Amino acid sequence: MDYVEQRMAQEAAKPAGGASDSLFTPLNLALLGLFLYTTYTLLLKPSPPAALPKEEPAIVFRTFTPRTLLPYNGENNMPVYLAVRGRVFDVTRGRNFYGPGGPYANFAGRDASRGLACGSFDEEMLTKDLDGPLDTLADLGRDEMEALQGWEDRFSEKYLVVGKLLPVGEEDKA
Amino acid sequence: MGFFDNLLLQLDEDITGLFGQWNVYTSLIVTLFVGLLTYQIFTRRDPDTHPLLLARQAQASPVRNEGESPVYRSQSAPHGMPLNTGLNVKDLGASKWARGRDGDLRDIWRQAIAGVQDEGPAKGKTGRILTVLGTEHVTDHALDDITRQINLIGQHISDQGGNRVVIYLPNSVELIATLFACAFYNMTAIILPFDQPDDAVISMLRRSAADTVVTAPGSFPFDIVVKNYPSLRQLVWVVDEGSKHMDWNEVPQGTGGSVNVSTWQDIITDSPVDAGKVLPPLEGQKEPRDVTIFWQSKPGTVEEMVRFTAANLVSAIASQIFTLPTAQRMGPEDLFLPADSLANTHTLVLTLAALYSNASVAFNSVAPKANDLAVATRGIAPTILVTTPEALLKTHRETSSALTSVIARNLHWLQTRDLTQYGVMPAASLVTGWYDRLRPAITAKPGKLRLIFAAERVGAGTPRLSSTTISDLRIYTGARIMYALTSAKVAGAAAQTGFYDYRVFNDECSHFGPPLTSTEIMLRDTAEHKTTDALSKGEIIVRGPCVAGDEVALGVVGVMRDDNTLAYV
Known part of the structure; x- marks a missing residue:
């Protein structure tokens, strides 16, 4: 309390009218600066219209042969594709299943129709001869075809069709 | 005293010193500052x-074909879903949750006379149909009278063997009534652009293989048509009040003996008072017929004849209704004025959308020719207006020079x-009141113009509107403006x-926004313009249920901007 009284006395002792009448005191300049800055940011500063980051470019639909599909197995940072009855699906989002080390890894980059139809994920379900004709699945029964249809429907719902699979030598046919 | 005590004392003295400088100017500045903050807080409005x-108005498909851009769709009609095909008409007694029919033109008139169906204060309200004559005179047509005209005219034409009916009329109630009459009585309606040279009319009659014409005397070259187009069987004159007393049924000597001539007014007044009050029933009605429209590009070129199915039209109408935010849809409070020719599908589709939404509709036969907003809105105060870019540019020029x-x-x-x-429409305030007297003289009391439609017509040489011009016009008129891209084979608008x-x-020409819910747009590579991963551009291709023939190449090069709106290159 002593201190307060002492300061009050000090200030009271100052001559009255000691404050400057000028506009350009440091306090006024500071406040004026603040005022002008706020005016500028609130009223005058133009802001460009809102923008979103650019979209991912669309994947170009293309024609694969068993050989050109092969690299799309998820290794070396490649996306994971697999083919079902001539349609190539981008299953990169299901990388845990279809990518390297996943339970369905054998299908990555290959024609998976027969394996899905038979419910088997073994190597021998894949077509060995990459340059030969595509698997026609002609020897499969009704149950297997139904299972395959189920898989295909699920794929079409979940994944994008990014291309079609044609045997080597027929790529030009539409 | 320790170090901190000294520091605090110093601080105390400095602050006292600083505020000791307070003077009258300081008070002034602080008052201004507080005023500014208060003003900001109280006038702040959320963007609309x-x-x-x-920032992203359309959805791009994730996969595209070589040589094409991704397919773009409205955010309201996502990929994998069907596009908007129709009006979702719920028949009486149908389950509330079942999907309605797509409907056709007949459902539009049924809805117009039935009134608003949704629960609420507006339930049962119908719009009015008005005709503006001259500068002052406005006629109000009872909906029942128009229903009667639709029935009697439809019955008359079909009794006389009419099948393909050409409508060659200015914007008028009779034009719309004949269109509905054709829909209800199973005839093909063919709408001709009005006020064409004689040879153009004859050529359009030939190409459309019409057997009946509904037209107004004075604008239709009857003698020449009879000589040059012998297939004409029937003619209905729409005679205005002033020349009603003349005998229009008489065919001049030596011309057109085989043509059955009658007048609209005679058909209506000669029928018993009770006839034609009820529309043909919904049950067992035949499949809707097509509507043929002639698209006029530049003067002197041959008009393109386009056949729209009923499905094309309702899909376009539904998407135009849907494109407005729910709170801003057309309703019984609105007065809709087509100030552009109804032979343009964009205008026609919007007018039918207004009828379906139970808005009032006004017809002014001179409005389209005038190309001037002030002339078009003389004697009437629309809240929604369809007009041409020419008229908007004229208004812009006149107002900005003032x-x-x-x-x-x-x-x-x-x-x-x-x-x-x-992002808000400027609100009316004391300050802007001063500005009001400079506004163009459109829309007298009591209506408050709130929405203007205008369309770029591909290949027709319509002047283009820049986004700056459109923004200026929003301020001048106080109305929102929707700018569309239209083309011959697309009913309504493409975007x-x-x-x-x-x-x-x-920009020189504003963008055209995203596709409507009834269209999807894709850009196909041309020799010069190719789509890359960074940019989609090429010839504009439009697909969807409102396109005649499902797909059409517009023949102009477009680009999808970063916000996924379509623009000319």
Whole structure:
């Protein structure tokens, strides 16, 4: 309390009218600066219209042969594709299943129709001869075809069709 | 005293010193500052729509074909879903949750006379149908009378063996009534652009293989047509009040003996009073017939004849209803004025959408020719207007040349800032009241113009509107403006700017917004313009249920901008 009284006395002792009448005191300049800055940011500063980051470019639909599909197995940072009855699906989002080390890894980059139809994920379900004709699945029964249809429907719902699979030598046919 | 005590004392003295400088100017500055903050807080308005909704207005398909851009669709009609095919008409007694029919033109008139069906204060309200004659005289037509005209005219033409009916009329109740009559009585309606040279009329009659013409005396070269187009069987004159007393049924000697001539008014007045009051029943009605429309490109070129199925038209109408935000849809409170020719599908589709929404509709036969907003709205105060870019440009030119004073220009700048920076329509205030007298003289009391439609017609040489011009016009008229891209084979519009999109860009021709819910747009590579991963451009291809023949190449090169709106290159 002593201190307060002492300061009050000090200030009271100052001559009255000691404050400057000028506009350009440091306090006024500071406040004026603040005022002008706020005016500028609130009223005058133009802001460009809102923008979103650019979209991912669309994947170009293309024609694969068993050989050109092969690299799309998820290794070396490649996306994971697999083919079902001539349609190539981008299953990169299901990388845990279809990518390297996943339970369905054998299908990555290959024609998976027969394996899905038979419910088997073994190597021998894949077509060995990459340059030969595509698997026609002609020897499969009704149950297997139904299972395959189920898989295909699920794929079409979940994944994008990014291309079609044609045997080597027929790529030009539409 | 320790170090900190000294420091505090120093601080105390400094602060006292600083505020000791307080004087009258300081008070002034602080008052201004507080005033500014208060003004900001009290006048602050939320933008009409979220700015990010404008930042990406269409959805691109994730996969594209070689040589083509991704397919773009409206955010309201996502990929994998069907596009908007129809009006979702719920028949009486049908389950509330079942999907309605797509409907056709007949359902539009049924809805117009039935009134608003949704529960609420407006339930049962119908719109009015008005005709503007001259500058003052406005006629109000009872909906029942028009229903009677539809029935009697439809019955008359079909009794006389009419099958393909050409409608060659200015914007009028009779035009719309004949269109509905054709829909209800199983005839093909063919709408001709009005006021064409004689040889163009004959050529259009030939190409459309018409057997009946509904037209107004004075504009239709009857003698020449009879000589040159012998297939004409029937003619209905729509005679105006002034020349009703003349005998129009008489065919001049030596001409057109085989043509059955009658007048609209005679058909109506000669029938028993009770006849034609009830529309043909919904049950067992035949499949709807097509509507043929002639698309006029530049003067002197041959008009393109386009056949729209009923499905094309209802899909376009539904998408135009859907494109407005729910709170801003057309309703019984609105007065809709087509100030552009109804032979343009964009105008026709919007007018039918207004009828379906139970808005009042006014017809002014001279409005389309005038190309002037002030003339078009004489004697009537529409809240929604369809007009041409020419008319808008004229208004823009006239109003902006009046806005020369410093005050006016600053107010204009302030309002532009409201639109472009804050995304709100400028509100009326004391300050803007001064500006009001400079506004173009459109819409007298009591209506408040709230929405203007205008369309670029591909290949027709319509003047283009820049986004700056459109923004200026929003301020001048106080109405929102939707700018569309239209083409011969697309009913309604292919793309249309958003209701809340007020952004201004540095452009010669504004963008056209995203596709409507009834169209999808793709850009096909041309020799010069190719789609890359970074940019989609090429010839504009439009697909969807409102396109005649499902797909059409517009023949112009477009580009999808970063916000996924379509623009000319």
